[in-house]
Amino acid sequence: GAGVSQSPRYKVAKRGQDVALRCDPISGHVSLFWYQQALGQGPEFLTYFQNEAQLDKSGLPSDRFFAERPEGSVSTLKIQRTQQEDSAVYLCASSLVGGPTEAFFGQGTRLTVV
Amino acid sequence: AQSVTQPDIHITVSEGASLELRCNYSYGATPYLFWYVQSPGQGLQLLLKYFSGDTLVQGIKGFEAEFKRSQSSFNLRKPSVHWSDAAEYFCAALSGNTPLVFGKGTRLSVIA
Numbered sequence: 001g002a003g004v005s006q007s008p009r010y011k012v013a014k015r016g017q018d019v020a021l022r023c024d025p026i027s028g029h030v031s032l033f034w035y036q037q038a039l040g041q042g043p044e045f046l047t048y049f050q051n052e053a054q055l056d057k058s059g060l061p062s063d064r065f066f067a068e069r070p071e072g073s074v075s076t077l078k079i080q081r082t083q084q085e086d087s088a089v090y091l092c093a094s095s096l097v098g099g100p101t102e103a104f105f106g107q108g109t110r111l112t113v114v
Numbered sequence: 115a116q117s118v119t120q121p122d123i124h125i126t127v128s129e130g131a132s133l134e135l136r137c138n139y140s141y142g143a144t145p146y147l148f149w150y151v152q153s154p155g156q157g158l159q160l161l162l163k164y165f166s167g168d169t170l171v172q173g174i175k176g177f178e179a180e181f182k183r184s185q186s187s188f189n190l191r192k193p194s195v196h197w198s199d200a201a202e203y204f205c206a207a208l209s210g211n212t213p214l215v216f217g218k219g220t221r222l223s224v225i226a
Binding site for chain 1: 150155157159
């Protein structure tokens with residue numbers, strides 16, 4: 001596609017429910033990033049893939065958060081047993097290669113846990 | 115620890131007035147620097163970036179930024195603000211193998 005696509009755009013989950021957020025990066029982009037943006041804050045790094053390899057997951061806040069990119073293209077961020085503090089916008093970005101290149105961001109998924 | 119600081123949470127300017135948004139970074143070596151803009155409900159759009167060379171960089175929508183090593187700053191400027199510039203602006207930095215680190219953002223309001 002023309003840009004990074006994320007789905008769903010909005011998700012309301014009951015506390016304790018599992019959710020899965022999808023990211024379709026720009027075709028051919030090697031690197032893929034997930035960020036969490038709380039209301040009124042800047043994006044905070046969660047995890048990074050280069051192709052199918054998860055090179056950095058230091059930003060995942062707990063073991064309830066899990067990300068995968070099995071074929072080096074589409075990625076899924078899964079949150080198990082959601083908590084209210086998980087409510088945020090989850091942004092996905094992709095870039096052509098690693099290193100200091102422009103990362104293109106999707107519009108994000110707004111997750112609200114009630 | 116590596117960090118990016120945007121000292122101003124909210125700035126209001128009149129349409130047609132000039133604008134400067136501040137950004138300071140704390141890194142061991144000079145990082146690569148970026149400015150992004152985020153409109154309500156939208157993703158982040160890159161305005162400009164600095165990797166090396168000329169310390170005054172031009173971006174889209176009439177924005178520019180100046181890298182000042184002595185001040186560890188990368189301030190964003192625009193000579194004449196338009197109402198459509200109202201948005202959230204994020205400064206970000208990237209160094210080595212570390213991920214892109216964002217500041218907390220500055221919300222720009224534009225009044226008539």
